[in-house]
Amino acid sequence: MRPSLCGDLGGPILPTTYWRQRLYKLLDSQHVTKTQLCSIDDLLLQLDELDAAIRHDTADSER
Template sequence: MSHHERRAESVLTLEDFTPQLVVKFQQKLTSRAAQARCIDGTFFEQEIEHIARVMMPSLIGDPGGPILPAEYWRGRLHELLEGTHLTRAQLCALDSLLLQLDDLEGRGRPTPAGSTCPCRTGKA
């Protein structure tokens, strides 16, 4: 079996797990969102920067496919959007990352980072 075939077999989706494990995963996401709402802006900055660095490489993956699927990253971004006291720059960064996901899903491949958010385009 080639590396490509082994990698293709190792890509997992939520359907590959038992319903109980999916519920635990969803509870963990909900718990992380609640924690995120209680933490200062530094946490949000670090999370946004981390996602911006690793999201596209993990979506590109290797010939076997993505390391983590788009729905995982969309969930992480929506968790952050639930946070209170997000700055305009943080909202624009999240908007840009969501647009990248939309582009990827619409075109089937990643596109350069970009946002229509006024604080990113200088139109504010």
């Protein structure tokens, strides 16, 4: 997930919205174990952190 979010000079290869949709689809399935649920939750928290960092970088560049 992280390499596709870092991307290259053109930006992320796959944005955070793509990964969120994938993770939410997994959560909607009825066959997620507790371990998988914890992993999905961790990945969603990572996406939150990345989104916050992107917003922070964008705000800094606009100043």
